[in-house]
Amino acid sequence: MSVLPLTDANWWRQAVVYQIYPRSFADANGDGLGDIPGITSRADYLRDLGIDAVWLSPFYPSALADGGYDVADYRNVDPRLGTLEDFDAMLDALHQRGIRVIVDIVPNHTSNLHEWFQAALKAAPGSPERDRYIFRDSEKIPTDWVSNFGGTAWTQVPDGQWYLHNFAPEQPDLNWANPDVREDFLKTIRFWSDRGVDGFRIDVAHMLTKDLSMDPLPTWEELGALPQDGTHPIWDRDDVQDVYAEWRKVFNEYDPPKMAVAEAWVQSDRVPRYANPASLGQSFNFDLLEADFEADQFRRIVTHNLDLSKVSDSSSTWVLSNHDVVRHPTRYGLPDAQRRPDGKPLIKHGQEWLFGGEGAPELDRERGSRRARAATMFILGLPGSTYLFQGEELGLHEVSELTPEDRQDPTFFRTHGLEPGRDGCRVPLPWKASGTSLGFGADDEAQPHFPQPDWFAKFSVETEEGDLDSSLTMYRNALHLRQKLETAEELEWVETGRDDVLAFRRPNGWTIVTNFGTEPFAYNTNSMVLSSEPVEPGEVPGETTVWLAE
Structure with missing residues (x-):
């Protein structure tokens, strides 16, 4: 794949970004935990895949209360994952191969082991140290607010005060009204920018600023009923854009400017606030991730998000899997009605997965994989950038x-097993078809930090690399061909005469056709350059995408 020059300020607009969850990608020292040198060791694999950039989930010092999103030091590398010198070597290896690097920034909260929070615990109520976080006096728990991980959002400290944590108790929320907080994150952004990173992914970008001046604070039910118009006490407040305006000034100090993408779960009409050039510049679009494999939903979502990108003067983003959701081959292998709106399979009760418990609907793995390949080729044909999650190129369930x-x-743990959580998509990748860790570890003797199921072996890189019909081969072909689709960020819908078939044409004349149904669709496929499934002349099979060149 041809590589845009690393000086191109607009490289991100139609880039393919590959998310790496470092602890589960590759383990260079054989201790069972993925690390920075492990990523470096796979630099050629990433180049051959044909991606434009990698996004690294947190690699900072952490107690791993939340998979690294509890950050104890924002300007260092977890010693279990390597050193700053290892990071520099990885960055250089990827840059030499034309691959840019985006790092995760977690600004809503720190780890409870962060030096600031440890100082706050030792300081008195009302002290400057405590003002960096959100502490509150109360004889009883301040509100019935629920954390995003279940359970209360408040924890009491020995002197009687309570602190807010919208996630785990080990992740105390920062007070973004405090100038120390604002200045320290500008320092962090400059630290990584000066080392040469190309951009930032901003975790829960919509939650930083808060106004808890209401007395009494609203109940959880009342909080959910408050307007989502920028005045909400803790979600998607207008004043969070003041933070990002400061960040944008720092991003623009560099040549080319650093890019940023917001993880902002907000109402769609407010997405442009995060995606415009005066703010972070791009924002994740999770709409397709939440959708069923259904033509009308895909068309409406694509049209709506392309319209939003025009409002923000940004490019849209397309996502089907990441570290927080059930992998899309599995989602697509379940009956559509059996999935929640957030894309996760329902659970029957207790620890039983809907697709694993007694009396549960059977997971159709083959159908899920077929639909996943079709959906992936569909989004790769769209204008805008695509974010892939490690292992999806192998077709992992x-x-x-x-x-x-x-x-x-x-x-x-905080839901007592009622929510199975996100571990199922974070299992270490299978690089080989045999061995204790299937090639994840350098010596392949150490047990990986999550056990890999036996069926992982047939999805390994080694198994798929020489298979012309494998998922890995399809991804590589699609990513290398995609450079010819990096034209104007536009598309024209082509009427197909069927409600379950979508077709669109790009400005370079290429046409993408996806059959969401099960019956073959008659179409002239003489100019086909790629398909997600084997194709007979003159038709597109069910649950298949084809790319046609002019």
Whole structure:
């Protein structure tokens, strides 16, 4: 794949970004935990895949209360994952191969082991140290607010005050009205920018600023009923844009400017606030991730988000899987009605997955994989950028076999097993078809930090690399061909005469056709350059995408 020059300020607009969850990508020292040198060792694999950039989930010092999103030091590398020198070597190796690097910034909260929070615990109520976080006096728990991981959003400290944590208790929320907080994150952004990173992914970008001056604070039910118009006490407040305006000034100090993408779960009409050039510049669009494999939903979502990108003067983003959701081959292998709106399979009760418990609907793995390949080729044909999650190029399904003893996600523990959590998509990648860790570890003797199921072997890189019909081959072909689709960020819908078939044409004359139904669709496929499934002349099979060149 041809590589845009690293000086191109607009490289991100139609880039393919590959998300790496470092602890589960590759383990260079054989201790069972993925690390920075492990990423470096796979630099050629990433180049050959044909991506434009990698996004690294947190690699900072952390107690792993939330998979690294509890950050103890924002300007260092977790010693279990390597050193700053290892990071520099990885960055250089990827840059030499034309691959840019985006790092995760977690600004809503720190780890409870962060030096600031440790100082706050030692300081008195009302002290400057405590003002960096959100502490509140109350004889009883301040509100009935629920954390995103289940359970209360408040924890009491020995002197009687309570602190707010919208996630785990080990993740105290920062007070973004405090100038120390604002200045320290500008320092962090400059630290990584000066090292040469190309951009930032901003975790829960919509939650930083808060106004808890209401007395009494609203109940959880009342909080959910408050307007989502920028005045909400804790979600998607207008004043969070003041923070990002400061960040944008720093991003623009560099040549080319640093890019940023917001993880902002907000109402769609407010997405442009995060995606415009005066703010972060781009925002994730999770609409397709939440959709069923259904033509009308896909068309409406694509049209709506392309319209939003025009409002923000940004490019849209397309996502089907990431580290927080069930992998899309598994989602597509379940009956559509059996999935929640957030894309996760329902659970029957207790620890039983809907697709694993007694009396549960059967997971159709083959159908899920077929639909996943079709959906992936559909989004790769769209204008805008595509974010892929490690292992999806191998066609990996969700791992549902994890026992309670194997699990690490705080969601599982704080909901007492009612929510299985996100561990099933974070199992270490299979690089080989045999060995203790299937090639994840350098010596392949150490047990990986999550157990890999036996069926992972047939999805390994080694198994798929020489298979012309494998998922890996399809991804590589699609990503290398995609450079010819990097034209104007536009598309024209082509009427197909069928409600279950979508077709659109790009400005370079290429046409993408996806059959969401099960019956073959008659179409002239003489100019086909790629398909997600084997194709007979003159028709597109059910649950298949084809790319046609002019």
